[in-house]
Amino acid sequence: MVKSCRNCPLRELPVFSPMSDREVDFMATFKVGELDVEAGATLMLEGSNSPQLFTVLEGMGLRYKTLPSGERQVINIVLPGDFIGLQAGVMQEMKHSAEATTAMKLCVFDRKNLWSLFRDHPERAYDLTWLAAVEEHMLGESLAVLGHLGGIERIARAFVLLFARASSLGLAEGAQMPLPYKQQDLADALGLSLVHTNKTLKRLRDEGVAEWRNGTLTIVDHDRLCEFAHLDSDEGVMQRPLI
Amino acid sequence: MVKSCRNCPLRELPVFSPMSDREVDFMATFKVGELDVEAGATLMLEGSNSPQLFTVLEGMGLRYKTLPSGERQVINIVLPGDFIGLQAGVMQEMKHSAEATTAMKLCVFDRKNLWSLFRDHPERAYDLTWLAAVEEHMLGESLAVLGHLGGIERIARAFVLLFARASSLGLAEGAQMPLPYKQQDLADALGLSLVHTNKTLKRLRDEGVAEWRNGTLTIVDHDRLCEFAHLDSDEGVMQRPLI
DNA sequence: CGATCGCTTGAGCTATCTCAACCGGCGTGG
DNA sequence: CCACGCCGGTTGAGATAGCTCAAGCGATCG
Numbered sequence: 001m002v003k004s005c006r007n008c009p010l011r012e013l014p015v016f017s018p019m020s021d022r023e024v025d026f027m028a029t030f031k032v033g034e035l036d037v038e039a040g041a042t043l044m045l046e047g048s049n050s051p052q053l054f055t056v057l058e059g060m061g062l063r064y065k066t067l068p069s070g071e072r073q074v075i076n077i078v079l080p081g082d083f084i085g086l087q088a089g090v091m092q093e094m095k096h097s098a099e100a101t102t103a104m105k106l107c108v109f110d111r112k113n114l115w116s117l118f119r120d121h122p123e124r125a126y127d128l129t130w131l132a133a134v135e136e137h138m139l140g141e142s143l144a145v146l147g148h149l150g151g152i153e154r155i156a157r158a159f160v161l162l163f164a165r166a167s168s169l170g171l172a173e174g175a176q177m178p179l180p181y182k183q184q185d186l187a188d189a190l191g192l193s194l195v196h197t198n199k200t201l202k203r204l205r206d207e208g209v210a211e212w213r214n215g216t217l218t219i220v221d222h223d224r225l226c227e228f229a230h231l232d233s234d235e236g237v238m239q240r241p242l243i
Numbered sequence: 244m245v246k247s248c249r250n251c252p253l254r255e256l257p258v259f260s261p262m263s264d265r266e267v268d269f270m271a272t273f274k275v276g277e278l279d280v281e282a283g284a285t286l287m288l289e290g291s292n293s294p295q296l297f298t299v300l301e302g303m304g305l306r307y308k309t310l311p312s313g314e315r316q317v318i319n320i321v322l323p324g325d326f327i328g329l330q331a332g333v334m335q336e337m338k339h340s341a342e343a344t345t346a347m348k349l350c351v352f353d354r355k356n357l358w359s360l361f362r363d364h365p366e367r368a369y370d371l372t373w374l375a376a377v378e379e380h381m382l383g384e385s386l387a388v389l390g391h392l393g394g395i396e397r398i399a400r401a402f403v404l405l406f407a408r409a410s411s412l413g414l415a416e417g418a419q420m421p422l423p424y425k426q427q428d429l430a431d432a433l434g435l436s437l438v439h440t441n442k443t444l445k446r447l448r449d450e451g452v453a454e455w456r457n458g459t460l461t462i463v464d465h466d467r468l469c470e471f472a473h474l475d476s477d478e479g480v481m482q483r484p485l486i
Numbered sequence: 487c488g489a490t491c492g493c494t495t496g497a498g499c500t501a502t503c504t505c506a507a508c509c510g511g512c513g514t515g516g
Numbered sequence: 517c518c519a520c521g522c523c524g525g526t527t528g529a530g531a532t533a534g535c536t537c538a539a540g541c542g543a544t545c546g
Binding site: 133 | 312316318329333334366368372375376377378379382385387389390391433434
């Protein structure tokens with residue numbers, strides 16, 4: 001995930017191997033354009049069959065499912081470099097929704113060209129599969145978190161991993177990073193109630209470990225945060241091997 | 244997932260579009276052989292860099308993570324048609340382990356040929372990506388389950404979905420299916436303690452909804468089980484669209 | 487025959503939930 | 517410009533689902 005979009009001439013897909021001129025030409029047609037959306041916009045709706053796929057260039061968002069009970073499960077947080085809509089591309093329909101939390105800039109593709117990407121540009125297809133595998137890995141981790149960890153542990157872990165990811169994307173400054181979500185969003189992601197989330201955040205604050213105020217997360221004591229999270233200081237970021 | 248392996252001449256990959264003769268030839272080289280493993284065997288170890296990838300031909304297994312605390316999170320249940328090792332194929336290493344619960348028959352591939360599959364057989368690459376997307380979907384569902392549902396609901400849901408999957412694979416007979424796991428396995432999958440799982444199973448038994456004894460699951464009252472699961476009777480099986 | 491393994495059941499404990507109230511900031515409309 | 521309403525955050529109190537500890541039981545196996 002780290003240097004996604006960095007070495008790709010068109011910044012359209014997270015790319016990990018150099019592109020040929022022919023590929024660049026293809027990408028230019030695959031890419032439909034760029035899209036700016038405002039905060040709160042729905043990027044993709046559960047059950048829909050969106051004709052478009054996106055790569056995030058700027059901004060932050062959320063993937064979530066709406067449950068029959070009306071509750072919401074946040075699947076994960078969407079940061080620059082992430083790909084949105086693989087499911088829509090490859091299955092009939094999206095199995096979850098995605099929305100913009102801040103204003104976002106998106107790179108837009110035409111879904112019907114996805115197959116020609118597989119046919120003519122196997123490197124990119126491989127990249128896509130890699131992304132899917134990483135996604136799968138992340139979800140597996142989250143599953144383990146919800147299955148086995150308590151409140152503080154979940155939150156601490158979320159903070160550590162989020163911060164690692166943001167750092168590698170250059171979004172962090174010092175011990176701070178923007179985290180423009182609501183407590184309810186975090187609660188929905190971690191399977192905790194809002195109230196309990198709030199109280200647990202207070203505890204982390206009081207213990208001088210981490211503070212999250214006004215959309216900014218500050219890691220006060222990284223080591224202790226990692227302890228809470230049962231995590232080594234250097235875990236969390238997925239490195240892409242060459243093929 | 245439904246008819247995986249059915250229409251593939253070599254039964255090596257879950258295949259959804261017809262194969263050309265050339266492809267069949269390639270598959271013959273991609274496929275290294277078949278492997279029979281006994282119950283309890285470890286198929287893939289977390290952190291390992293297995294040179295082989297598998298498709299399940301027969302038998303049942305588990306994917307799981309071992310947590311620092313020594314506890315285990317079962318990621319999902321492995322049934323015939325499932326692919327094991329995509330992560331090892333595409334990332335450096337496996338992020339979870341897999342083991343055989345019953346004796347299994349596996350189709351074995353050579354990982355180093357994965358790239359040539361992408362290069363020369365885009366249909367199969369697409370199939371693989373589809374599998375990954377389905378996997379992602381399933382995990383998202385599981386996440387929502389652990390995040391929001393209570394004990395009975397989790398178990399009921401697991402039974403309904405498992406039974407739907409088994410039915411579509413022809414593993415079910417009438418209202419019964421083989422489910423050769425331990426209560427501890429289910430508990431680890433659903434993020435419940437063994438004791439609570441046991442008591443909840445008893446409740447389902449006493450209510451005349453479902454029974455699970457001696458490795459066999461019997462759905463006594465499917466409708467009521469679905470109620471418990473907050474699920475419609477027909478949900479659960481993923482249909483594969485054509486490209 | 488004893489040991490181990492998976493299942494079952496009881497009892498008490500606590501993390502987390504729900505309900506409920508309050509607070510400050512901000513945007514809107516009078 | 518003020519008042520009101522709304523939203524997100526904060527805090528308290530009581531209720532409970534699920535956990536842990538602990539013991540017993542039947543089957544299988546060496």
